[in-house]
Amino acid sequence: MRYEDFNIDCENVQLDCQALIVGPNHFQNALFATYIETHGLCKSTVVEDILPIAAVCGEPHTRNTAVLYDCFELNGVALEDTVLAKLERLPPEWSLLLFNLDHHLGIEKKALEYGVHGFFYHDDPVETLLKGLAAVFGGELWVSRRKMADLILENCFRSHRMPVSDHAYPHNLTRREVEVLGLLTLGASNVVIAEKLFISPHTVRTHLNHTYRKLNVTSRLEASVWASKTLFQHIY
Numbered sequence: 001m002r003y004e005d006f007n008i009d010c011e012n013v014q015l016d017c018q019a020l021i022v023g024p025n026h027f028q029n030a031l032f033a034t035y036i037e038t039h040g041l042c043k044s045t046v047v048e049d050i051l052p053i054a055a056v057c058g059e060p061h062t063r064n065t066a067v068l069y070d071c072f073e074l075n076g077v078a079l080e081d082t083v084l085a086k087l088e089r090l091p092p093e094w095s096l097l098l099f100n101l102d103h104h105l106g107i108e109k110k111a112l113e114y115g116v117h118g119f120f121y122h123d124d125p126v127e128t129l130l131k132g133l134a135a136v137f138g139g140e141l142w143v144s145r146r147k148m149a150d151l152i153l154e155n156c157f158r159s160h161r162m163p164v165s166d167h168a169y170p171h172n173l174t175r176r177e178v179e180v181l182g183l184l185t186l187g188a189s190n191v192v193i194a195e196k197l198f199i200s201p202h203t204v205r206t207h208l209n210h211t212y213r214k215l216n217v218t219s220r221l222e223a224s225v226w227a228s229k230t231l232f233q234h235i236y
Helices: 026-038 053-057 076-087 108-113 126-137 145-161 175-185 190-197 201-215 220-230
Strands: 018-022 043-047 065-070 095-101 116-121
Touching (some): 065 126, 095 126, 175 190, 175 201
Parallel strands (some): 018 065, 065 095
């Protein structure tokens, strides 16, 4: 995590929120907690382990709570076998975030399955982490477009193998049209969509034309807005 001078607009963040920063690097995390409180984002507490957290907060649990786990120097095995299992035991209404992640761990998919709401990497400036934390307090996920694209595709292909009727999707969309919409919402061009789905650009255009008619829209933007509100979680 890189520390540098920055300004951030936190006007829309609720002041009754709290952040619990977990990890053994007490000095860095205390500095981070100071940044959070200095910029008016929320109250912040530093703890060394996950399991005693609930006792720190008392009962009942504060709903607007985000747990930020410091992943510095942890490998993927340690994260999956230890950290994620502990995070799963925290109150389900709390938001869970991992920071100081290594880009190459490949833990994001498994972490999302455990309910993690956001990911921040070792070279992210504190400004990025604060913006992401504010977004999570606003009910959004903080996940890279590439990671979310991979997750959408995998889930779409998984449903493609399941005996689910096409009519389970809104407006009688087909599974393939949902796959195309997922990539379209992420800003992919027709060529990129074709490469991802192993179809031709002409077939992509055909799917889009059918989708536009079903949704009663006339542009990629309108289709993306509909899909982001109806089918997919918020992403950045």
